[in-house]
Amino acid sequence: MCNLYNLRASREEVNRYFSAPNDPRSVVQMDKDYVAPGKPGLVVREQEGARITSTMLWGFPFNGKPVTNVRNYTSLFWKSALLNPERRCLVPVTEFQEWSVAPIPQTGRKRPYWFRVPSEPIFAFAGIWRPTEGDPVFSFLTCGYDGDPSAHIVGAVHPKACPVVLHPEDYDRWLKADLDDALSLAVTFPSQLMAMS
Template sequence: MCGRFALTEPSARLKEFLDVVEVEEFPPRYNIAPTQPILIVVAGERQQAGSNLPERKAMLVRWGFTPSWVKDPREFPLLINARAETAIGKASFRAAMRHRRILVPATGFYEWRRPPKGAKEKSQAYWIRPRKGSLVAFAGLMETWSSADGSEVDTGAILTTAANGAIGRIHDRMPVVIRQEDFSRWLDCKTQEPRDVADLFAAVEDDFFEAVPVSDRVNKVANTDPDIQSRVEEAAPLPPPKAKLADDDDGQLSLL
C-alpha cells in the first residue's frame, strides 16, 4: 500500500533524474495525500533528438484513479493503488496497463505498522526513504475521465507489490520501484506489452529503503511541514525481517 508520500526535490533535480523536457517549479511537498494533484511522467508523442525513444513529459494528475467507463466518480471507490500482479486482469486497470503506464517521482513514502487487534500498542508511522540518493520513481497508471458535460480529469494510481523482507515488518505491500535504466521500457506502451514489463514488479532489495519512525502528525493532511519527517522514538521495536508475504488482499486502500 502507498497512502502518503513526499516529493521535495527542486525541479532542476527532477528534470535531470526523469530526463523530461520541462518540470514546472513547485514548493516541496512533505505530505501528499489522496485526491491531491501529483506529478507524473508519461511518454510524449515526439521522439528525442538523435534517438528512436519518445520524449518524456511531466504533468499533474489527481491521485485517485477513475476508469473512463465510470459514470459518477462519487459512487466509485477511490483507487489510489493498483496491485501490479493482477492489474492487467482487472476491468478498472486493464486498459491503462496496456496503454497508459506512468512514473510517479517521490523522495519517499509513509507507512503505518498496525498493532494486532486488542493490543494496547499504538500504530507507528514510518517515513520510508531511499538509502542511496534522494529520488525514486514508482510505477503508476493513468486514465483520463470525461464527464457528461465534456470536462476531463486526468487521474492516476500507484502500483504496489508484495513487500520485501524489510518493509514486510511494517506492511505487507509496498510501491513498485522503477529504476532509471528501466524508465523507457516501462513507459513504452507501443512495443512493450504488460507481460514484457512484468519482471519490473519485483520488490526492491531489502536494503534499498530505510524506515524512520515518525510521529502521528503525518496522519493529518493539514500537516505539511518538514518536521513530520523527524525521527521519534518507536512505540515498539520492529520485529526481525521476514520472508516476502503472500499476496492475498484486494488492493483497495483502507484510509487512515
C-alpha cells in the first residue's frame, strides 16, 4: 500500500506537462514536495471539457482516517466516483515509496524503496476524487500483479498491490471513458520502464 509519494515539480511544471491551468477555486496549497495521507496533493481533472489542476487532500475520509488507496473497485465506497468520469483524476507523481515486507536482518527495521519512471520526469496515478463539506479529497487505484509478484519491480518489494501508473497516451481515456474501458487500464506498469532506489 503506497502511503507516501513525491512531487518534485513546481505547479507551473505540472500545469504545462498536463496542459491544465490552475483551478481558481482550489484554496488548499501544497507546502512540501511530498504527499502523505491527509495532506494536500495536486490532481488534474476535467471540468467543462478542459483539464484543470486542483489541490485536494489525499484520502477519502472513513471512520476519522484517510483511505488513500482504491483496491476493491466494486465497493460501494468507491463505485460512485469510479462510475462518474467527472470524479476521475490524474495524480501527478515524480516517485513513490513502498516499504520492504521483511525487516533488514542487521537492524530489524523495514527499508523504504522509491520507484520512478525514468522516461517521464512526471507521471500519473489513476485517481478519483470527491467533494466534501471541507476540502475535496482524492485517492488512487492500486492493482494486483499478473503472475508471480516477485517478477515485478514493485511486487518484489510489496507483493500485495501496486499503484496504477498510467501511460501518457491513456490519460484522456482514464478521464473520459466508460467504467469498463477505464478499469481496463488498472494493470501494473511494465517493470522495464521503471527504476528503483
